Amino acid sequence: MLGPDIQFVKRINYDGSSEIYIPASSFKGALRSSASRISESYGFRSCGEVRPERIREKHEKIGGLCDICKLFGYPGSALPSPLILSDLLPVNHVETIALTRVKIDDRSMRAAEGALFLIEHVPPGCEFAGIVELTSTSKEKIALLLLSLAELRLGRMGRGGLIDLRIEDASELEAVVKDTLWLNLLNELRRWLWSDLP
Secondary structure: EEOEEEEEEEEOOOOOEEEEEEEEHHHHHHHHHHHHOHHHOOOOOOOOOOOOOHHHHHHHHHOOOOOHHHHHHHOOOOOOOEEEEEEEOOOOOOOEEEEEEEEEEOOOOOOOOEEEOOOEEEOEEEEOOEEEEOOOOOHHHHHHHHHHHHHOOOOOOOOOHHHOOOOOOOOOHHHHHHOOOOOEEEEEEOOOOOOOOO
């Protein structure tokens, strides 16, 4: 389920119709940010860098690859990320809504003269589906992924969009975490977080 300000892309089909989707890269970026926010609280190392040119430098300073980059990969790495995501496609037909925005001048922090613009948004309550695969069954990587998913639904995706998510097919994942404390978190992630609110 998504709210306004979620970044999406419009794809034009062969018949001239269009459909929207959320690129895997946008979802992975939001998930990586979530992982970075919670990493230290749960004993994971994070280089704390998002700029590609600084990531390698930071790894040298901290004495090796951080846990976030081991899971999500980083630009220029010879090793592929063990985390593979698909684009998120709408479950049902989604109509976008157009909102009028005003550009704010960075210097004066006031509305820029003649700077009204329209931007399309996905309305609240839209549902998208995709696939998240982890090619490594390391319990540490699984734990970091589950914590990142849980954090993402308490945070933001995009500039101000709220997101809720749930895991649907987790039988293989459950077999790996069945005798760990992460099973409780997996079970929580199998339900919508916000579905029972009035």
